[in-house]
Amino acid sequence: MTANRPNHTGLEGRIAELIVEPLEAQGYELVRVQIMGTESPTVQIMADRADNAAFTLDDCTAVSHLLSAVLDVEDPITSAWTLEVSSAGIDRPLTRTKDFVRYAGFEAKIELNFPGPGNRKRFSGVLVGADEESVQLKVEKGEVLNLKRADFKKAKLILTDALIAFSTPEAPLQ
Structure with missing residues (x-):
């Protein structure tokens, strides 16, 4: 795992391994692989430039064509499946160290696989910092928790006016 790559396991990990280098070679970064459904699953790929x-939309199309070709050749899923490519969006999932660092100061939700501090699994607060091992989250009452990334089930930004302002490019002056 590097600061620029998410950590996946199982089939999602296998698919991530297959697509990350072709994506990076074309100027994109993998944010997340998620498989939804079992009978004829949807493989959801989130990417950034x-x-x-x-x-x-042109990026979505280019990434979709690229990954369709890669996955058709490698064939990691034996049944029929659908590929869905999207941007991570403003209230994006946080999967890479660089995401946690870039969005320090913004609100996030983190869910753990099993109870952590205070015997809780779900936390909301302001991102303070992160490294490869852990994330610091300032929760209510100002307490800063150090949460182990290996324990994360999921983490994502919370949509706020400040996040929208940060994520929206300024309009050019007329």
């Missing part, structure tokens, strides 16, 4: 520019 490596240059931090907005991820456009």
